[in-house]
Amino acid sequence: MLLQIFKAILITSAAGSILTVLLLLLKPITKRCFGSVWQYYIWWTVLIVMMLPVTIRLPQVTPVSTQNLPLEIHQTITETTEQTETANIQHVQTPVIVDTKPSLEQRAINIFKNISLRITDVICYMWLFGLVLIFGINIIRYLIFLRVVRKNSVVVFCPEISTNKIITRKTNMIDAPLMLGIIIPVLLLPDMEMSEESLNCILLHEITHYKRHDLLYKWFVMIVNTVHWFNPFAYIVSKQIDEECEISCDLSVVANMNEQEQNGYMNTILTLLSANKAKKQILTTAMASNKNQIKRRFTMIRNATKKSKIIMLTSAIAACIILIGSVIASGVLNDKIQTQDLDQATENQTNILLIGVDGNNNADTLMLLSLNRVTNSLAALSIPRDTLITVDNQDTKISFLTAAADEQRIIDAVRNSIEIPVDYYARINFEGFRNIIDILGGVEFDVPIDMLYNDPAQDLNISLNKGLQILDGAKAEQLVRYRAGYPEGDIARVRMQQSFVAELIKQKYDVKYLTEISGLYNEISKNVTTNYSDLNMTEYMKLLSEINIEDIESFTLPGAVEAREGFSYFIVNDTELESLIKQHFAAR
Numbered sequence: 001m002l003l004q005i006f007k008a009i010l011i012t013s014a015a016g017s018i019l020t021v022l023l024l025l026l027k028p029i030t031k032r033c034f035g036s037v038w039q040y041y042i043w044w045t046v047l048i049v050m051m052l053p054v055t056i057r058l059p060q061v062t063p064v065s066t067q068n069l070p071l072e073i074h075q076t077i078t079e080t081t082e083q084t085e086t087a088n089i090q091h092v093q094t095p096v097i098v099d100t101k102p103s104l105e106q107r108a109i110n111i112f113k114n115i116s117l118r119i120t121d122v123i124c125y126m127w128l129f130g131l132v133l134i135f136g137i138n139i140i141r142y143l144i145f146l147r148v149v150r151k152n153s154v155v156v157f158c159p160e161i162s163t164n165k166i167i168t169r170k171t172n173m174i175d176a177p178l179m180l181g182i183i184i185p186v187l188l189l190p191d192m193e194m195s196e197e198s199l200n201c202i203l204l205h206e207i208t209h210y211k212r213h214d215l216l217y218k219w220f221v222m223i224v225n226t227v228h229w230f231n232p233f234a235y236i237v238s239k240q241i242d243e244e245c246e247i248s249c250d251l252s253v254v255a256n257m258n259e260q261e262q263n264g265y266m267n268t269i270l271t272l273l274s275a276n277k278a279k280k281q282i283l284t285t286a287m288a289s290n291k292n293q294i295k296r297r298f299t300m301i302r303n304a305t306k307k308s309k310i311i312m313l314t315s316a317i318a319a320c321i322i323l324i325g326s327v328i329a330s331g332v333l334n335d336k337i338q339t340q341d342l343d344q345a346t347e348n349q350t351n352i353l354l355i356g357v358d359g360n361n362n363a364d365t366l367m368l369l370s371l372n373r374v375t376n377s378l379a380a381l382s383i384p385r386d387t388l389i390t391v392d393n394q395d396t397k398i399s400f401l402t403a404a405a406d407e408q409r410i411i412d413a414v415r416n417s418i419e420i421p422v423d424y425y426a427r428i429n430f431e432g433f434r435n436i437i438d439i440l441g442g443v444e445f446d447v448p449i450d451m452l453y454n455d456p457a458q459d460l461n462i463s464l465n466k467g468l469q470i471l472d473g474a475k476a477e478q479l480v481r482y483r484a485g486y487p488e489g490d491i492a493r494v495r496m497q498q499s500f501v502a503e504l505i506k507q508k509y510d511v512k513y514l515t516e517i518s519g520l521y522n523e524i525s526k527n528v529t530t531n532y533s534d535l536n537m538t539e540y541m542k543l544l545s546e547i548n549i550e551d552i553e554s555f556t557l558p559g560a561v562e563a564r565e566g567f568s569y570f571i572v573n574d575t576e577l578e579s580l581i582k583q584h585f586a587a588r
Contacts, residue, residue, distance in 0.1 A: 168187045358430060385399035
């Protein structure tokens with residue numbers, strides 16, 4: 001879930017950055033045409049885009065086939081990045097059994113002896129840590145300042161401002177006036193003598209901030225900056241808003257002043273600037289906080305003119321167009337990336353390749369699940385681990401391709417050598433398999449024969465008696481991994497796996513097991529690697545609940561076992577396979 005949130009943040013951050021660049025490029029034109037007030041409020045559009053992860057799907061003219069689309073490998077429960085391949089997928093050009101370098105999202109960092117985090121997890125947690133740290137620092141600084149001010153200030157009566165429900169306090173902690181607080185706004189005045197004219201200018205300035213809800217604006221900016229702390233454009237936006245805030249406030253104050261009054265207002269600002277030595281406080285408005293802006297502020301005051309109604313209308317329309325256009329562009333970008341993440345699976349059918357790996361990361365079990373949304377049906381195709389494939393002009397077994405836990409090569413083999421469409425994959429190790437069975441309370445199953453087998457190289461010891469019994473996780477693993485005593489070899493083993501899976505679904509497909517959802521989720525999080533996005537998980541779970549268990553169909557890859565150069569291979573029957581795919585696994 002955290003990965004999905006972080007990915008949405010990255011998308012909105014990119015959209016906001018592009019909009020920021022666009023507004024900065026247009027600023028020489030817009031500040032002449034629309035003025036400073038427009039410059040101040042237009043940055044709302046950037047903040048909204050950066051905090052509004054919308055998804056907008058454009059209508060498609062023609063249906064798109066997914067068989068030749070790029071494949072993206074990424075984690076959903078615990079990880080996410082993208083690896084895009086070309087649409088015409090080629091055979092891999094690496095040796096058949098080598099330790100290929102894992103992709104960025106698959107690289108793990110060992111934290112403790114039994115704990116590891118993938119790079120994408122580390123990045124997400126770094127972002128979350130930075131967010132919490134920065135937000136905490138800002139809030140603590142703000143609360144400390146509030147507490148110190150309250151202890152070192154006194155309430156004074158100010159009739160000009162009390163009518164606006166603003167509390168006025170005097171303190172010797174500041175040299176220039178400032179306002180803070182949203183629910184209960186407080187105006188802090190320096191404990192110094194000032195003329196009535198200067199006080200009136202200060203009050204006019206701060207009341208204008210209050211009426212425009214500038215403090216609320218500053219809080220929103222702080223939150224956006226905290227969420228996007230890694231994006232330098234967020235700080236550029238914040239600086240632009242701070243600059244335009246005071247200038248636009250100045251122009252609002254002097255709009256109805258004559259020249260003499262304007263001069264008095266500017267003199268007040270100069271006086272406060274010369275006396276102000278305090279550091280700027282966050283989440284406050286300050287009439288005299290930035291000496292570097294003084295020249296531009298006074299120039300804007302001198303050249304202030306009222307905008308015509310046509311200009312005001314045009315500026316409002318332009319702002320709306322920029323906002324709507326940016327939200328639409330961000331929504332389309334979000335949909336594009338989500339669509340790629342979901343591997344652009346078709347609307348009607350989704351194929352998921354399940355890869356069960358042993359302790360050596362070899363593909364011990366391969367099964368393709370196909371969910372048809374039109375017929376509300378589920379079909380399962382088991383792929384023998386001895387299936388012959390060709391990689392880099394060499395013949396090998398498909399099970400060897402996961403020696404480096406490289407799901408991409410497995411998927412390439414299924415797509416290219418066996419020519420079965422794959423939308424997603426899910427790799428589970430046998431530790432997770434055992435724990436899930438135990439959480440569900442075991443599975444009642446009639447073991448057809450005594451199963452005895454010992455293989456120290458795989459750390460595999462099978463000792464399972466014939467007969468009806470409840471298989472816990474360890475015994476269930478022995479059942480699905482046993483094949484030594486079957487005359488048919490791997491084919492019989494595949495059929496046994498299908499029978500067990502059918503019983504598992506039949507016995508555990510019950511609402512009473514929803515109480516175990518937390519434990520199941522934890523096991524899946526720890527032991528399942530997948531590129532299946534949880535964005536549509538709810539929709540697919542609803543569809544699964546509508547499937548009749550009795551209608552689930554199981555198939556085995558058609559073909560026969562052959563011995564070649566002393567090795568046993570499963571040779572696919574291409575003619576039968578083509579017919580099977582068309583009927584059950586490629587309704588596209």
